[in-house]
Amino acid sequence: MNKHTGFCSVCPMRRFGICASLVKSELEKSHSGHLHHFSIPAKHHLFRQGESNNGGYILRKGWILLSRMSKDGTRQVFRSILPGDFLGFQPDLNGPHIYSALALSDSEICTVPDLLEICSKHPDLALQLAWIGACDMTLTETYLVNIAHRSAREKVAFMALELFLRLQARDLNRGYTIQFPLLQEDLADSLGITTVHVNRTLKSLKKDGILKIEKQELTILDYKALYAMVGTQLEPLAACGISENGFEK
């Protein structure tokens, strides 16, 4: 890990997520004007399931996958961490991590030390933490709903739209295209289908002109059709800042 320092004031993510609250609070002043941050290269773990917990993190740049390993060696991805997202809060703050965090692309990460101490000094942050938790919860519930009872085609479509909208909310899209560092295997482990079937499904969605994934980029070819397929599932996330804006349905 390459440690260095920088200032929140120039962070492109300062307007989003918990950063906005942190910056507004006294935290900056009490911590020399910025959070410490460091970077990790693609394919490296921020932490692994079982390692001791070191407090909270904010992703400044990059893409991180949260996953658990099953006893049988199966990996289950349950959330993507995108720039501006917070991670690291769990029931037992002093216990080991209950999941792994893997960087898919070169990432920059800010550290939020002493979560409990900060919350006691800044009560607003505890509520902010609860709010972030509620948003993450809503997202995870939405995944549950869409993975439990839908076809492979709908699962893939859902995940594509969800990630697109989350990135769009942070101005990290380029029209209908987003950077997409996930392998087909990552999609498979996220959606609970096999790599082979992900491949077939993507081929079908591309043939039908819905979306395509090429060279680490995902492009939505027919937003209207995609939204018609899985869009309403994402409406509960509107309160979390995830919703379409500026694009016709």
Added chain:
Amino acid sequence: MNKHTGFCSVCPMRRFGICASLVKSELEKSHSGHLHHFSIPAKHHLFRQGESNNGGYILRKGWILLSRMSKDGTRQVFRSILPGDFLGFQPDLNGPHIYSALALSDSEICTVPDLLEICSKHPDLALQLAWIGACDMTLTETYLVNIAHRSAREKVAFMALELFLRLQARDLNRGYTIQFPLLQEDLADSLGITTVHVNRTLKSLKKDGILKIEKQELTILDYKALYAMVGTQLEPLAACGISENGFEK
């Protein structure tokens, strides 16, 4: 809804979950010594998706299912609320409910008014709220992991063990038996499989002497075998007070 009042001091759930914190705080005194509570009969909704939010609730007695409706009419259950559990916190506290809460059996519910106001007066509660959220999150993630990539047999086994352990942690079991008001249809909508297949799976699990569901009761016939099948998946929940205690593996 049959409104009446009662005292937290005699509530069987006062030792569990958020109640413990509420009771410890000044809340009781500032609200005439108790939370208001009321009861709703089985098969009635505490609230429905879309209705306006009225703050938080604690289930004192009964069983509540949280679910969302898909556009195509499919119901997706994503969590069971058991006695002592808190519900009602969501990203947009003033917006409409983003899911429905249905009582499966006659239930008693305590109201927690003015969530934000209470948190501002009792900062500990905000953190408690965040902690509860983290526990619910871990549970939902565990569901995601177990529903995405496992066979119907494992899904049913997982849900049975999860509910058993949660009830056991509250002393609501009778040996290896728990009250179980879920219909096979509720199991189906929770696990993302069809009612027909739930039925076949239950038949198989009973034939193999693992577990059985009869007359609104679930009995674990071979705890060791059940735990071997899905037990390790539940380990992350230990920090939330959900783990085996007093039973041999």
Added chain:
DNA sequence: CGAGCATTTGAAAGCTGTCAATTCCGGTGG
């Protein structure tokens, strides 16, 4: 006893997984 809901059962179709083998592609070394 009848009605309505819930559970059970059977047969056939369909989606998804499994197992291999092949092709594609980016990075490396000669």
Added chain:
DNA sequence: CCACCGGAATTGACAGCTTTCAAATGCTCG
């Protein structure tokens, strides 16, 4: 610049789990 290499993406054939569609049976309550 080209051959080589290893990871990732594709493709095919077939088995298997789960769904679908009906129909029958069981159960509870008025």
